[in-house]
Amino acid sequence: MSRLDSHKEMSKSREELLRALMEKLRFVMRGMHTGQGFQFGEFTVGPPQVRILFYIARKPEGVSVKELAEVLSVTSGAVTQFIDALVEKGLVSREEDCNDRRLLRIKLTEYAHGKFNEFKKDYFASVSRVFEPLSDEEILQLTRLLMKADVPSNIKEPNR
Numbered sequence: 131m132s133r134l135d136s137h138k139e140m141s142k143s144r145e146e147l148l149r150a151l152m153e154k155l156r157f158v159m160r161g162m163h164t165g166q167g168f169q170f171g172e173f174t175v176g177p178p179q180v181r182i183l184f185y186i187a188r189k190p191e192g193v194s195v196k197e198l199a200e201v202l203s204v205t206s207g208a209v210t211q212f213i214d215a216l217v218e219k220g221l222v223s224r225e226e227d228c229n230d231r232r233l234l235r236i237k238l239t240e241y242a243h244g245k246f247n248e249f250k251k252d253y254f255a256s257v258s259r260v261f262e263p264l265s266d267e268e269i270l271q272l273t274r275l276l277m278k279a280d281v282p283s284n285i286k287e288p289n290r
Contacts (some may be wrong), residue, residue, distance in 0.1 A: 162257040169252065171245040173219045178202065178212050180253060183238070187246050192235025194227075214237060 167174035175183065185212055187192055195213065199206045213236055216222040221242040227233035238246065261269060 133264065158260060161260045168249070168256065170219075170221060171241070172250045174222070175216070175219075178204075179216055182209075182212055182216065182236075183221065183242070183249075185244070186236055186238055188248075190237075192225060192227075192237040194233060194235065198236065 150199060163177040167176055168180055170183070181202060183197060183259070185198065195209050198209045198213075202209065217224065220239055222236050223239050224234045226233050226238055233269050264272070
């Protein structure tokens with residue numbers, strides 16, 4: 131077998147390994163969020179709205195629709211639909227930017243601020259069930275391995 135054939139063989143093997151890894155990552159993510167909404171006080175919110183709430187909670191000055199679209203890697207139109215539903219539930223508000231009245235900042239409402247810590251605790255308890263079979267050391271090892279992945283610099287770190 132020539133060196134080129136050997137490289138192709140390894141490449142095909144690696145491709146199969148990576149395909150299996152991506153499928154397993156999707157499977158785990160689906161397992162964390164399968165068909166479930168998450169309770170935020172008296173309301174149910176879906177996974178995209180959860181990501182929005184976590185992101186906004188870290189930004190007391192509020193965020194723009196454009197910033198949310200970049201973080202979520204979706205269009206501004208999609209973010210607007212998610213925000214509309216959260217506004218309707220009284221979880222976020224749209225407020226004028228104090229520096230530029232043309233811009234709107236999306237912020238948690240007082241109601242959402244008051245319920246956020248309880249929601250965060252319940253959310254993590256719910257999604258962490260997927261990882262119950264792993265020891266703390268295995269979770270740490272998995273985290274270290276994923277941190278080694280070469281993620282493009284324009285992708286922002288997930289919210290905590």
